[in-house]
Amino acid sequence: MSTLRKMLNLPAKEPKGGEHKADAPGEDAPFETLPTPGAAPAEPSWSHGGWAEETESSGRSFARRAGRVAIWAVIGLAAFTGVRSWVFPAKPPAVSQQADPQSEARKHDVPTEEAQQVAARFARSYMTWSSQAPQLRARDLAMDLPKDADLKMGWDGQGAQAVAQTIPGKVTQTGGKHARVVVDVRVSSTVKVKKKDATVSRWQGLEVPVAQVGDRVLVTGQPALIGMPTAASYSPRSEADADSAMAGRTRQTVKDFLDSWAAGNEGQTAAPGSHIAPLGSGMSLDSLDNWAVDAGSGDKRVGTATVRWRLAGAQLQQTYRITLIRVSASSGARWQVQQVSADS
Structure with a gap:
């Protein structure tokens, strides 16, 4: 047996073709002993080959099986998760939008432009009257009042007054689709001046209550006469140096x-x-x-x-x-x- 085989604890090299080889020069190889007829075959002997069968302990066997189970469980979970993401892709998280209190409040406002338009038209009809043609005032008021409303609106049927101009102004929202609109009205009337008729004009303030009903804005009640703005203090800019x-x-x-x-x-x-x-x-x-x-x-x-x-x-x-x-x-x-x- 060579020195390398001894170091590696390997079995001796088998002779080729039934030939026998001496272990060392000058030594004759021993003859092979033939089995006795009728005797049971001899068990092979591994003692001289350097290999020995070891019995695996129960703890090591359990750890090996548990490791295999864990590996296959991880593989199965990864496969299931991947397939599920194909069929049911993850939805992005919903973006939560914080409600704006002012925006929510505006939902209950009367549209400003429409409120001003209706209030200005109504103010012209309301501040115009003539005892000789009362039906004209009632006809015009009916355009912006609810059905079956009182078309006299507090007028006693006397006198005469005309409106030259109306200017809608501030709209005050009162909630629930209701508002009040300020309208400046230029009214003209006839007065006696030194026993002669004379036409005089003046500005008059009027506040008109309105509400949105469906897709329309209506006047919901009698308007009220209010005061006009008064003079305010103002300091002019200093004059520039002159050339x-x-x-x-x-x-x-x-x-x-x-x-x-x-x-x-x-x-x-x-x-x-x-x-x-x-x-x-x-x-x-x-x-x-x-x-x-x-x-x-x-x-x-x-x-x-x-x-x-x-x-x-x-x-x-x-x-x-x-x-x-x-x-x-x-x-x-x-x-x-x-x-x-x-x-x-």
Whole structure:
């Protein structure tokens, strides 16, 4: 037996073709003993081969089986989960939307524009009356009142009054599809002045209750007369420093423009590319009372003009902010009006 086989504890190498080989040089190989006829075959012997059968302990056997069961359980769970995700894909979590209290409250509001429209129309009908034609007022009121409502609405059937204009204003939502609308009404009536009839006009405030019923807005009851706004305090802005030299050089330019503007020929004196709407007929320039240019520099300057117009047999003084720009031409450069606006 070779040294390597001994180290590895391997069995001796079997001879080939029934030939016998000596273990070492000079030694004869032993003859094989033949079995005795009729005797039972001898059991093979493994003692000289280096292999021995070991009996596995019960603990090791249980651990091995348990490990196999765990591995197959993990494989089965992975397979089941994958197939389930194909058939029943996971749904993304629903995004929770927090309700906006103001948005929820607006669901119970009356539409603002429709409320103002109905209230303004009703105010014109309500504040118009004539003892000579009471049916006209009742007919107009019926447009915006519920069926079978009292069409007199508190009027005793006497006198005469007309409405020239209505301006809807603030809408106060009171909840449950109800609201109140403030309407400014311009009323006219005839009075005696020095034993002669004269027409006088005034503004009157009216608050109209409305409600949304289905797809309509109706007046739900009698309106109430209310007061009009009173004067409030206001501090005007401080005047800018004036450029008297610039005002002197451009005063005639501004006056020529105002004359053309009143006559409807503003395009002849305004700067190229400017868009100044005409004033309309019936006006003329009486005088340019004052023209002051703000201190500054450059090809664009702004000034304040105090103008006196003649219209309807009267004089009306007004104040404008006028923008000038320097326009260059082949003959030189000159200042022209680019923009006109009210003084703020």
